[in-house]
Structure formats: C-alpha cells, structure tokens
Amino acid sequence: MSKADRSRDAAARWFARAQDPDISAQERQALAEWLAASERHRAEYAALERIWGTAGAMDAARLRALAEPAGGAGMPAARRAAAGWPGRRGAWVAGTCALALAGGWLAWQSAVPEPGGRVAGAQVPAAYQAAFSTAPGERRTVRLPDGSRIQLNTRSRVAVHFQAGRRDVALLEGEAMFEVAHDGAQPFIVDAGAGSVTVTGTRFDVRRRTAGMEVAVESGSVDVRGHSDAPRKAGAAVRLTAGLGATVDGSGAVAPAAPVDLSAALAWRDGKLVFNDRPLSEVAAEVSRYRRQPVRVADAVAARLRVSSVFSADDPDALLAALPHFLPVAVRQLADGSAEIFSP
Structure with a gap:
C-alpha cells in the first residue's frame, strides 16, 4: 500500500469516528494531532468532508448496503476493532463516502486542496450551506469547498453560506481563525454581529463578544466595517494588514487600526x-x-x-x-x- 493510500485509509477511519457523538475528548485530541502532522492528512480528511456534504441526497438503503467495509462483512467485532475498522455508525459513514466516490466524486481524490488555497481543478459550488460548532474546551478545524479553512475556538458557532458572487460566514458565538482561499471575484465576508470583515484571501482571527467584536490579522489584509443605525457611522471601514487589529463596539463604531500581540491573541490555536x-x-x-x-x-x-x-x-x-x-x-x-x- 502506498503512502497516499495509507493516508486515505487513515482519513476514512478518523472521519468515521469523528461522526460518532460519543467520541471522547482524548480521541478528538488524537485526531487533531493526526491532522496537524501532515498536509496530506488534512487534505484527505477535507476531501471526505466535502464528499459527506453531498451524501444527503443519496438513497439511504444503498448507503446502508455499503456500510460494511470490504473484507469486514463476516469478521468478528473484536477482529474488526483490532484491525482499526470503525464501529457500526462509523461503518455507515464509510459506506456513505464509498458511495459518493462510486457515484462520480472520485475526481476529488486527485484534486485535494493545495496548502492554503482552492482545490486544484475543482469547481466551487454555486450554493453551499453548513454550520459548525465546538463545545466548552473543544477546538475544531473545518475545510470549506473553496479550500478555505476555519479553526474554531472553544464555545464557538459559525454558519456558512456560499452563493454566486460572495462567500458569507456568520460568527454566531465565540472565536474563529479564518484562512481564506483567494478569489477576487467572490469576496469572503465574516459577520460577527457588531460588524463584518471582508477579504478576498488572507489569515485573520475574529472574536465575537457580548457587545462588539475583535479582529486580528496574521497575513494579508482585511476591511472591517461596523453595523450601525447611525448614518454618520454606517459604512465606515478600517483597513487592517498583517500584525494589526481593531475592535468594533456595540454601537457599530470601528476603532482605528493598532498593533496586536499575535503570539498572545492566537495562542489558543496551540x-x-x-x-x-x-x-x-x-x-x-x-x-x-x-x-x-x-x-x-x-x-x-x-x-x-x-x-x-x-x-x-x-x-x-x-x-x-x-x-x-x-x-x-x-x-x-x-x-x-x-x-x-x-x-x-
């Protein structure tokens, strides 16, 4: 088995386990470490996430028929566990992924996301919606169909909505780091209640507070706007470049750009x-x-x-x-x- 095949098989097992609501904190940490170890690991896992998003329209009976991994149909449970096969729910997920691949999504295996960018040779869907969240003490990284990546901090929730001409993300609670794949034709807009951040490709952190929001830029540049009912404040934007940050208060007023201690502000990722x-x-x-x-x-x-x-x-x-x-x-x-x- 090639190194790529081993990574793909490991990604399938991890992805299956991650869908189980009973996954432990220790397993989530082990998954995070596996993802952090290799860009190939992250790419294969992200491909499965995209495939999983297409499976909702497929026939449930066919999915269940594919739920048993090859060679595992007659294998005792203990041997399947020793061999690293996922449990019943995980097997159903693996079957879903297998069906998606058999249905024509195999091209995604040769079009894994390039580091920090759009999927090579892939089309960004005209419409895409998803929601992601983390529990207290949990961190999570998700890859979007355009190749962008969102790292969620503890107690965080985002809703993603892609449509023709723009990519929207609502940060409903908490904090997230965004690594945005460049696309000048489709701006990436993060709304955090008191204001919004608009980019075409960059890395930046947004934290939503009870009244207001904070933005810190690691690379590239962003435009920060406040949402305000006051005409004199509405629409005013502040441009932030690498190493700069800004706050938006509860009234929608954006503070001037100021240097940020990125090592402290982004330490939560580690x-x-x-x-x-x-x-x-x-x-x-x-x-x-x-x-x-x-x-x-x-x-x-x-x-x-x-x-x-x-x-x-x-x-x-x-x-x-x-x-x-x-x-x-x-x-x-x-x-x-x-x-x-x-x-x-």
Whole structure:
C-alpha cells in the first residue's frame, strides 16, 4: 500500500469516528494531532468532508448496503476493532463516502486542496450551506469547498453560506481563525454581529463578544466595517494588514487600526492561554470560556490583581490550582462545578 493510500485509509477511519457523538475528548485530541502532522492528512480528511456534504441526497438503503467495509462483512467485532475498522455508525459513514466516490466524486481524490488555497481543478459550488460548532474546551478545524479553512475556538458557532458572487460566514458565538482561499471575484465576508470583515484571501482571527467584536490579522489584509443605525457611522471601514487589529463596539463604531500581540491573541490555536499583565477579572472570564461552569472573582481587591503567565487551554483547572501560589488569593470549588476566587 502506498503512502497516499495509507493516508486515505487513515482519513476514512478518523472521519468515521469523528461522526460518532460519543467520541471522547482524548480521541478528538488524537485526531487533531493526526491532522496537524501532515498536509496530506488534512487534505484527505477535507476531501471526505466535502464528499459527506453531498451524501444527503443519496438513497439511504444503498448507503446502508455499503456500510460494511470490504473484507469486514463476516469478521468478528473484536477482529474488526483490532484491525482499526470503525464501529457500526462509523461503518455507515464509510459506506456513505464509498458511495459518493462510486457515484462520480472520485475526481476529488486527485484534486485535494493545495496548502492554503482552492482545490486544484475543482469547481466551487454555486450554493453551499453548513454550520459548525465546538463545545466548552473543544477546538475544531473545518475545510470549506473553496479550500478555505476555519479553526474554531472553544464555545464557538459559525454558519456558512456560499452563493454566486460572495462567500458569507456568520460568527454566531465565540472565536474563529479564518484562512481564506483567494478569489477576487467572490469576496469572503465574516459577520460577527457588531460588524463584518471582508477579504478576498488572507489569515485573520475574529472574536465575537457580548457587545462588539475583535479582529486580528496574521497575513494579508482585511476591511472591517461596523453595523450601525447611525448614518454618520454606517459604512465606515478600517483597513487592517498583517500584525494589526481593531475592535468594533456595540454601537457599530470601528476603532482605528493598532498593533496586536499575535503570539498572545492566537495562542489558543496551540492550546495555550497567554496573559500579559491582565487583571484577574479578565483572566477569570477567559478561563470560563474553556470550562462547562464559570469562574467568578468574589471581591474587588482580587479582581484588580494582575496576571502574566501562560497556561494550557486544555486544562483550565490547572490555572486555578496555580493561582494561590503566585497571587494572594484562594480558590473555592462550588457544588455546581463553578469556582470562586477570593482574597483570603
């Protein structure tokens, strides 16, 4: 078996497992590591995502008939597991992918996405809709049909809608990093409530807040506009280039471009939380995004304390355990799973 075939088979097994709602956090982390290890891994997995999107219109009986992997029909469950075959639901997914390929989508295997760009030789669909989300503490990367990629941070939701002449993404909650495939004829527009970001091809981060949004650009350039009912503010745009960021407040007013500490702003992609002289109140709010239950600061004295450190986003409770060792605070775990930081 060639290296490409091994990557394709591994992608099919991982994709099948990822569709199971019972997939564990450890398996999701293992999948993320497998994807990060190779551009070929990411390309093969992205091809399956695109194929899966076409399977909804296919006959369910035929899909189920293809659900058993070749050579696995009479194989005992223990042997199938040892051989790396996915479970029953995963096998159904594999069958779906097999049918999609048999139905004429095989061309996508020789047209995998080029790094950071559009799928070579592939047509971007005239209409495409999808929605993606992450749970507390989860990160997820999805590839779109045009070759663009979205990395979702914890507690994030996006809705994607492609149509003739434009590519729209609504960031409904949380934060996402966008790697946009260049297409001058079809601008890529991210709406985050208070404002929007328009690009044709670049890498940038958008965070939606309760009132407002934040944008940071890693490469290329973007135009940031605020949504406002006030005529004097509406339509005003700020151009951001690499290393610059801007905020949009709840009224739709866009702040001037300013330098951004990208290493801190984008550290979440590597599973890190970076704080540079931030008040403990902000640290607690940020850590709460990565926990199922929030962290609260009980008093004003503790809230004003400053924090400069790096912590793991995958283990926010380690930060809580460390706080009393370098700040004059104590941490109390409450019965509902939340935590309270207070001055002793």
